Amino acid sequence: MFDFVRSHTKLLQLLLLVLILPSFVVFGIQGYSRFNEGNLHTVAKVDGQPIMQTEWDEAHRQQSERLRRQFPNIDSKLLDSPEARKETLEALVRERVMQAAAERAHLSVSTDRIARELQAMPELATMKRPDGSFDVAAYKAILEAQGMSAASFEARVAQDLKTRQVLRALTDSAIAPNAVVGSALDALLQRREIRYARFDNQAYLPKVNPGDADIEAYYKSHEADFRAPEQATIDYVVLDMESVKKGIKVSEDELRKYYAENDARYKVAEERRARHILIKADADASADVKQKAKAKAEALLAELRKHPDTFAEVAKKNSDDAESAAIGGDLNFFARDGLASKALSDAAFAMKVGEISNVIESEFGYHIVKLEATRGGDKKPFEEVRAAVEDEVRKQLAQARWAAAAEEFTNAVYEQSDSLQPVIDKLKLEKKSATVQRTAAPGATGVLASAKLLEQVFASDSIQNKRNTSAVEVGPQQLASAHVTQYQAAHTVPLAEVKDKVRAAVQAEQAAALARKDADARLAQLRKDGEGELPTAATVARNKPEGLPRAALDAVLRADAGKLPAYVSVEVPGQGFIVARIDKVLPREVVEADAPRLQGQYAQVWAQAESQAYYQALRKRFKVEEKGAAALAADAAASAASR
Secondary structure (H helix, E strand, O other): OHHHHHHOHHHHHHHHHHHHHHHHHHHOOOOOOOOOHHHOOEEEEEOOEEEEHHHHHHHHHHHHHHHHHHOOOOOHHHHOOHHHHHHHHHHHHHHHHHHHHHHHOOOOOOHHHHHHHHHHOHHHHHHEOOOOOEOHHHHHHHHHOOOOOHHHHHHHHHHHHHHHHHHHHHHOOOOOOHHHHHHHHHHHOOEEEEEEEEEEHHHHHHHOOOOHHHHHHHHHHOHHHHEEOOEEEEEEEEEEHHHHHHOOOOOHHHHHHHHHHOOHHHEOOOEEEEEEEEEEOOOOOOHHHHHHHHHHHHHHHHHHHHOHHHHHHHHHHHOOOHHHHOOOOEEEEEOOOOOOOHHHHHHHOOOOOOOEOOOEEEOOEEEEEEEEEEEOOOEOOHHHHHHHHHHHHHHHHHHHHHHHHHHHHHHHHHHOOOOOHHHHHHHOOOOEEEEEOOOOOOOOOHHHHOHHHHHHHOOHHHHOOOOOOOOEEEEOOEEEEEEEEEEEOOEEOOHHHHHHHHHHHHHHHHHHHHHHHHHHHHHHHHHHHOOOOOOEEEEEEOOEOOOOOHHHHHHHHHOOOOOOOEEEEEEEOOOEEEEEEEEEEEOOOOOHHHHHHHHHHHHHHHHHHHHHHHHHHHHHHOOOEEOOHHHHHHHHHHHHHHO
């Protein structure tokens, strides 16, 4: 089971993201958190039911861990910011509101609907075996690894489906009449004829030449821009399943024994190819209809017993399965559970090649089957799968030894904390080195992306006392420890080392000032007498900027066009300035081929707006109460101090 969980970590994360995180508000936090008396504060109420500080804390912890897995380089400070914590609380409140609405409406979900939802999850597609069957054992194993049963997980799926129903009536029934869509799009996609001039900062660079005094003054007023962050050079070691596997030796006899005891694992999945004839009779058909269908099938079978080589022709003329009838009833190769009818599949796998079955009854009617061919079902030779057998045996032995190895690793880095060499020698690990900062570098992965490890690296015990960090879990069945070999505190880089960088910044600032001055002068002249060069002409709209930077496009389209010509000047950050004259307002371009797509998009946006309005109404109906921002911040600080 653990091997499966380890190899499906990504699947597990996706599954958790889709369903488990929202379930805090559905099933309560008791299954996820440990309450302590200091944190039993009410931070919000929905329908008279409280959301406790502990629930908020645990939901935010889970959310933060999910985001760290998804974005390893994310700044931990962002995750624990007041804004991020507020978003988590809002999500809890929303789920509670939806749950209350679903309960008041007595919404329910059938077992068939739950099954369809599970089957539609792309995350579960990887649990299908090569023969097409669903690996129920693997499905249960991955849930058990998270302390859940299939029943509890499916209950959460059901609850999620019920809460979705609350808003579905709105989202599925949004209407977007052509006239309404047209009016909205006319306003959104209005076009404007303009002429404009650019005043690019780059063009003014040759005109500026900052002196040493300018450079020094800028450096002193922008010292924060020239600070080097603290950094540490570290040695580190990693204990994972691969490193444990390296030390395991397996004899040839053990490999052959495992191969012999696990026949099914090394067999090629058996498949059958068959033809069939269906005489349709639905499960709820009358007895008379069923009797006539069966009689027809029996008559066809009698004919086929006399002339078995005519099966394909008989199927073409008589089978009610239109798709296979067109090709003589051919079902191609299929696995044991690869057909919609179990009765049909069971019959095919009990027959010999060339044999024609008796009449078989299924939920679809009456079938006659002829087995055409078989393939697979043979065990692969040991030599062909030896490498896979050895890898599997070593993996299982490593799994069995993991707990002991992890304990040895943890004790060694703690008990002999002045060096990593003892644990390296004891467990035959590889020492690696790196230079790190408190926040993982862009693109960092694995150990060097672990916020927990980096936090310990920059702890005073690691830096001042030169002790190993404790063993940190940096991934599933992956422990790491680091030792600081060199530390450099954050500091302002001397001017001599960054003088060229400072000079470039001063030049950019002075060039931007000259560009602004000329742009302001041009705008003033235009407003005074309409004179002034505007060399570039364009007709722009929100969906057709024609190369105009976004900031300039927004300014042009927001400008009051009640009296034309109208003039605007706008700064394009990092580039310069644009001065534009608006000469004419034009209606949007109407492209008939785009009408259905635009109407659909508008309906979707309208549905979202209606859903949000309905949610706000539900908040009032269920009397949502939330503490103010200051009180929430105080509760969060108190909670953090008590942990």
